[in-house]
């Protein structure tokens with residue numbers, strides 16, 4: 001098999017030249033008053049996604065951040081939102097404010113929250129200016145799904161998965177205590193140039209030879225030398241930025257939360273603590289350099305799948321021998337994105353597994369993991385296996401009758417995945433917004449191949465996805 005050469009991005013030494021854009025311009029700590037009536041009790045109206053004064057019902061126009069590049073094809077060097085700068089370890093998380101109404105001292109622990117009520121006069125105080133502990137992102141995407149709507153989504157998801165659900169879970173399941181959580185993400189825009197070269201195969205003919213048990217299918221194919229070169233912009237590649245959610249093989253079903261991406265991040269607004277009222281949030285605890293390897297891998301995946309859109313003729317696949325992605329410009333910002341979350345702790349002897357059902361509070365996309373009653377699933381799978389075996393004995397004139405011998409095993413895995421969704425993930429390679437332009441193509445016929453026995457090109461790698469999780473070494477550095 002050909003060596004797959006991955007030339008590295010050229011952005012490693014651009015770090016010194018990165019430009020910081022201040023995204024909390026004009027943000028004010030302390031009391032944020034309604035311009036209409038002066039009340040400080042303000043929260044998001046999930047129906048409109050706008051902030052609303054809970055006293056006079058006045059709604060606010062959302063503010064957008066200024067100064068970041070909006071035309072990605074013009075991006076050069078590295079641009080970083082001020083809320084995305086490295087976390088400084090010994091930053092004070094506890095901030096104390098003097099209430100401007102009554103003079104009392106109000107403490108806000110930014111580790112858990114960015115607002116607090118003055119215990120004397122009941123006014124709300126909030127932290128909107130960025131502090132270098134990762135608690136204040138550049139932007140926030142407001143909740144746009146009410147708790148009731150989220151409960152319906154979760155109940156319908158679990159309702160379709162009751163038969164094999166663990167009896168204890170069935171008994172304890174209730175959506176009363178679901179939580180609205182803002183999870184931290186890193187959003188990256190990339191302006192790049194991609195170059196691929198290798199070989200591809202196009203099927204010309206398929207036919208069978210021999211008879212009876214020796215009957216086989218053969219293929220004729222044309223082998224081409226293939227090259228693709230194009231400009232590529234990637235708009236809003238999104239990765240998790242809390243080390244807990246980046247751990248994909250832990251005691252939590254984090255893949256569930258990952259799989260409800262993408263979000264309509266283009267509707268994100270400038271951070272304001274009032275968007276968080278009534279919800280919880282999780283603080284970012286990773287920096288750009290720790291996420292860089294994952295972002296690099298994912299952008300290469302996006303480039304590879306962008307190239308695939310120009311390769312429809314190569315139905316037997318393409319083997320890239322050389323893949324290059326030159327990054328001309330990159331822009332990073334941090335965001336809080338809204339998720340409704342149901343969680344259930346399943347005890348398994350010493351160990352336990354935290355199952356989630358998560359709802360994207362913008363798009364309603366729902367995914368979950370439901371604990372399985374294994375004895376029941378085993379039992380029914382054995383029955384299916386028996387029926388399959390009888391079918392195997394009775395049905396004679398079917399080429400693939402051996403499949404009946406695996407009926408129970410296949411049934412088991414289909415049901416297991418339907419309940420646990422342990423393979424669910426965000427398909428960044430196809431679900432991220434991108435644009436390709438200035439395409440240059442080379443398709444040169446090299447050889448007519450005849451009588452091939454494999455239906456796909458051997459060594460085809462144009463559908464490879466590599467950026468699925470952080471490397472072990474980076475994960476370990478996050479744990480410590």
Ligand SMILES: [Zn+2]
Pocket residue numbers: 034035036037038039053054055056057058
């Ligand atoms: Zn008001």
Ligand SMILES: [Zn+2]
Pocket residue numbers: 099100101102103104118119120121122123
């Ligand atoms: Zn007060």
